[in-house]
Amino acid sequence: MIPLYAYRDDTCDPRKCTVKKLARRGLLRIATSIAKIPRQTLLLDPTAEQAVSPADQNLPSITALDCSWEVLDTGAVASWRNRRALPFLVAANPVNFGRPFRLTSVEALAATLYIIGEKEQAHDILAPFGWGLRFLEVNADPLEDYSQAKDSAEVVALQALYM
Numbered sequence: 001m002i003p004l005y006a007y008r009d010d011t012c013d014p015r016k017c018t019v020k021k022l023a024r025r026g027l028l029r030i031a032t033s034i035a036k037i038p039r040q041t042l043l044l045d046p047t048a049e050q051a052v053s054p055a056d057q058n059l060p061s062i063t064a065l066d067c068s069w070e071v072l073d074t075g076a077v078a079s080w081r082n083r084r085a086l087p088f089l090v091a092a093n094p095v096n097f098g099r100p101f102r103l104t105s106v107e108a109l110a111a112t113l114y115i116i117g118e119k120e121q122a123h124d125i126l127a128p129f130g131w132g133l134r135f136l137e138v139n140a141d142p143l144e145d146y147s148q149a150k151d152s153a154e155v156v157a158l159q160a161l162y163m
């Protein structure tokens with residue numbers, strides 16, 4: 001099991017917050033400040049240049065930046081070494097269903113787990129959400145392709161097949 005973290009700044013609706021639900025079930029730890037996030041973590045940042053790929057499988061943990069999309073500001077982590085963006089995948093959550101790239105924190109964490117080969121853990125964190133496993137169904141083909149790639153460049157090349 002890969003340790004999961006989320007930096008949470010309380011800007012998104014707590015009733016719809018996916019990481020709070022994961023934390024309540026002991027599946028993730030919440031950090032209330034950036035300083036509390038382990039520095040070597042794979043940090044999920046949609047503005048990163050490098051894509052998540054199987055080459056990331058030895059990173060010690062995965063962290064989502066759980067805040068409202070309207071206030072997402074990655075300036076404080078811009079110098080972090082292991083920032084990664086996810087390749088083309090579509091959301092299955094009710095707020096952004098069918099929208100590419102704009103995933104909830106649990107979808108982003110599950111996609112990362114799947115791509116680095118932790119498929120069972122990806123399933124386990126999505127299972128508590130009514131719509132969760134649908135994410136793996138609607139993205140089955142790209143997720144499988146990305147999980148077979150060698151590195152970030154190959155993942156980026158593969159996503160062109162789906163865009």
Ligand SMILES: C[S@@+](CC[C@H](N)C(=O)[O-])C[C@H]1O[C@@H](n2cnc3c(N)ncnc32)[C@H](O)[C@@H]1O
Binds near residue numbers: 012016106
């Ligand atoms: C902006 S927050 C929104 C959280 C949402 N309110 C929830 O409850 O899940 C979503 C976070 O998931 C991760 N994420 C989502 N889509 C991503 C993508 N395309 N690439 C990298 N990370 C992504 C990022 O850490 C991002 O900050």
